Amino acid sequence: MLDTMTFTKVVGGLCGSLLIFLLGKWAAESLYHVGGGHGEHAQAYVIETGEEDSGAAEEEVVDFGALLAAADLGDGEKVFGKCRACHKIDGTDATGPHLNGVVGRDIGASEGFAYSGALSEQADVWTPENLNAFLENPKGWAPGTTMGYAGLKKPEDRANLIAWLDSLDG
Structure with a gap:
């Protein structure tokens, strides 16, 4: 049944399994360099191109008024x-x-x-500019809004939609 030798074999088997698991973890870390410190060294040689590295691409500034005037209903x-x-x-x-x-x-x-209070804190009236900012990123323009839509990324789409909504009034 359960004697001292059986108990010793079970404990030895568990310790052996743990040892194999730890050795496998060590081997995987050394193989895949987890926490190996990549990126901590300075670049050894820099090629000068004559251009300043701004780090980010410059975004094109779009005139929303011109887009709204040229909107397609x-x-x-x-x-x-x-x-x-x-x-x-x-x-x-x-x-x-x-x-x-x-x-x-x-x-x-x-x-x-029943509106969320986040909208009324941002502005008083839905002007085309306010609608443009809200439709681009609802949660960014009015943090805490309950609108679950991610937004319209293209400024042309926002301008076309706002012009069409404005045309419904006559």
Whole structure:
């Protein structure tokens, strides 16, 4: 049954397994240099190219007013397809508030919709510029907003959508 020799074999087997596991870990660390200190040394030779290394590519500054003036309403309606899952344009609220009349409307002014407080802290009115900033990165513009959409990255898409929403008012 269970005598001293059996107990000694079980403990020896566990210790042997642990030893093999630790040796395997040591071998893997030395093989893959985990924590080996790469990147701690200075570069030995630098080739001068005559250009200053800015570290980041310069972003192209886009004039949003010009994009809005040249916006395509048909493309804006297509972009609204991404918003249609949560927003309506018939005056009724869905998961998000209705968007008819949103351009120029006070922020948080849709009757009966429970807004998060984060929006009203950022601005008072949904101007095209405020809508552009919000649609680019909703959580970045209004931290704490309950809108779960990641945003529209292309400025042309944002301009087309805002122009189309503005055209709904007549």
